[in-house]
Amino acid sequence: MSTPNISKGGILSSKPIPVKRFVTELEDVMKLYDLEMPEDNMRHWKVAIIGSINTPYSEGVYILDIIFPDDYPFKPPDIKFETKIYHPNISTSGKVCLGMLTDWKPIYQMKDVLMLIVDVMSKPDASDPLNHEAASLYTNNRTKYLQTASEWNTRYALM
Numbered sequence: 001m002s003t004p005n006i007s008k009g010g011i012l013s014s015k016p017i018p019v020k021r022f023v024t025e026l027e028d029v030m031k032l033y034d035l036e037m038p039e040d041n042m043r044h045w046k047v048a049i050i051g052s053i054n055t056p057y058s059e060g061v062y063i064l065d066i067i068f069p070d071d072y073p074f075k076p077p078d079i080k081f082e083t084k085i086y087h088p089n090i091s092t093s094g095k096v097c098l099g100m101l102t103d104w105k106p107i108y109q110m111k112d113v114l115m116l117i118v119d120v121m122s123k124p125d126a127s128d129p130l131n132h133e134a135a136s137l138y139t140n141n142r143t144k145y146l147q148t149a150s151e152w153n154t155r156y157a158l159m
Helices: 019-032 110-122 132-140 142-157
Strands: 034-036 044-050 061-067 078-081
Touching (some): 061 110, 132 142
């Protein structure tokens, strides 16, 4: 992904952007992940994360679509998987079940949110599912779950 052009404006909002906070978070995230800003909009990030080794998502490239609300950092960003993924805690539409986003605090940083998403990919929690089919397989037939998740990884995330 290319390095974004940082500007003070925002296509999605007319409110001022907390530029210093965004730049700091942007720099931190770019040290760990590939990141783009569609239309050079600081409020819209596309971040590529790599599936961890020894998981069914191994070496898959997963694109997250992240949109920051007007009142960020006081409200959490909206994060969705753009890349299809078979996982108990990620809906078929890409929504992520992550307690950090539900119980958001302004001190949270995007690099930590992204690291937690990678961690959740490695350690599903079938007790709090968004994808009930995947959760059921994870609980009742782990082999079939791993096979299905790996097939989706091959089909949608391997480049």
